[in-house]
Amino acid sequence: MSENNPFPNEKNTGHIWDETLRELQNDPPGWWRIGFHASWIFCIAYFVLYPSIPSLDGYTKGTLGWTAVSEYKEDLAAIDEVRSKWEKQINDPNMTAAMIIADDELRNYTVRSAKVIFGDFCSACHGSGGAGISSLSADQSGYPVLADDDWLYGGTVEQIQTTLTNGRRGIMPNYGARLTTEETADLAQHIVALSEGSEHEAGKAVFMDPTKGGCFACHGMDAKGIAALGSANLTDAIWRFDVKGGDQRLASVTHTIVHGVNSELIDPASRNAVMPAFGPLGKDLPTGTLKKLAVYVHQLGGGK
Ligand code: HEC
Ligand code: HEC
Structure with a gap:
């Protein structure tokens, strides 16, 4: 450190090591000073306006009277206002589900x-988002996937709303006593073949014979199902009752043919598949809620 200041015209502290290294006393830059003053002014203003300093019996309230709860309530009121505008439109009797879409x-x-309502009332059977339930238990219920474009009762939003409102219960008689074991086996092979894009000749004959199977009466001449009856399309690879799949499929189809569907009054081993009613005759959900659910199911991916 040097005793004699070699830079007499400069503000420095006298701490000089050499010509390039010395301690100056310049003012800080302008931007820094503005920032410094702005920040303490902000602090004081904030302390005055908002709740800030804790005390033994509470805290300083601030002159604006702001609280987190009042802000939350205001936000909620704003949301409710937007919501009630939409709710009113949905609940208007002239507003149909198709118009909502x-x-x-x-x-x-x-x-x-x-989505929330579906979670409360429907997911237990149809899976979350209508994606179906993959881990079906060994009981014989089948719950249709709602997120595809395969429909038992039709996929227009009106048909879907009717399904929800009144419930559905597709009925197929049990054929155990009407067909011989051989006819049943042929039929089952024909059904499995149909799902793979081919046919089984002897089975097809039973399918089309009104005195034996007469299956075409409900499933259609083309076996593609009839929406008014909720009879399954037998020509696609989507199964209503095929818990185990694979090489168990033939046995599963045979079971459906022998014991029928929703025919437990005449056959205890019948497949069981009842869609409960959510309209006035069932759970009695408000019409607006039924409309919402119909729109939701329609929008899941497969609506027509
Ligand atoms: C207790 C189980 C259960 C509940 C709860 C349930 N469903 Fe169903 N749902 C079924 C069954 C079983 C079927 C098939 C009926 C049939 O095969 O005849 C079905 C059929 C349907 C269909 C017709 C599908 C098609 O391919 O045409 C729609 C749509 C539907 N359900 C929507 C809903 C909605 C929305 C809810 C909630 C409000 C709901 N379901 C609640 C069991 C249920
Ligand atoms: C009275 C009408 C009716 C008749 C007749 C009928 N079915 Fe059905 N069938 C249905 C209905 C309805 C369903 C769908 C039930 C459901 O999904 O809830 C069904 C479902 C099925 C299924 C289940 C499909 C799947 O995806 O798991 C098979 C297989 C089947 N029928 C085969 C036959 C055969 C074979 C015959 C003739 C022996 C026949 N059906 C006669 C109404 C009928």
Whole structure:
């Protein structure tokens, strides 16, 4: 450190090591000073306006009277206002589910709000998001996947709403006593073949014979199902009752043919598949809620 200051015209502290290394006393830059003063002014203003300093019996309240709870309530009121506008439109008796779908904003709101309702009332059977339940127990119930474009009762939003409102219970008689073991085996092979895009000749004959199977009466000449009856499409690879799949499929189809569907009054081993009613005759959900659910199911991916 040098005793004699070699830079007399400069503000320095006298701490000089050499010509390039010395301690100066310049003012800080302007931007820094502005920032410094702005920050303490902000602090004081904040302390005055908002709740800040804790005390033994509470805290300073601030002159704005702001609280987190009042802000939350205001936000909630704002949301409720937007919501009630949409709810009113949905609950209007003249507003149909199809009209909701046609309105982007209303449809988006409806789908979001129905998701929760679906979780409460429908997922237990149809899986979350209508994706079905993969781990079906060995009981013989089958719950249709709602997130595909395969429909038992039709996939227009009106048909879906009717399904929810009144429930569904597709009935197929048991054929155990009407067909011989051989006829049943042929039929089962024909059904499995249909799902793979081919046919089984002897089985097809039983399918089309009104005095034996007469299956075409409900499943259609083309075996593609009839929406009014909820009879399954037998020509696709989507199964209603095929718990185990694979090489068990033939046995599973045979069971359906022999014992029928929803025919437990005449055959205790019948397949059981009842969609409960959610309209006035069942759970009695409000019409607006049924509309929302119909829109939601329609939008899951497979609506027509
Ligand atoms: C107790 C179980 C159960 C519950 C709860 C249930 N469903 Fe179903 N659902 C079924 C069964 C079983 C079927 C098939 C009926 C049939 O095969 O005849 C079905 C059929 C349907 C269908 C017709 C599918 C098609 O392919 O045509 C729709 C749509 C549907 N359900 C929607 C819903 C909605 C929405 C809810 C909630 C409000 C719901 N379900 C609640 C069991 C249930
Ligand atoms: C009275 C109408 C009716 C008749 C007749 C009928 N079915 Fe069905 N069948 C149905 C209905 C309805 C379903 C769908 C039930 C459901 O999904 O809840 C069904 C379902 C099935 C299934 C289950 C499909 C799957 O995906 O798991 C098979 C297989 C079947 N029928 C075969 C036959 C055969 C073979 C015959 C003739 C021996 C026949 N059905 C006659 C109404 C009928």
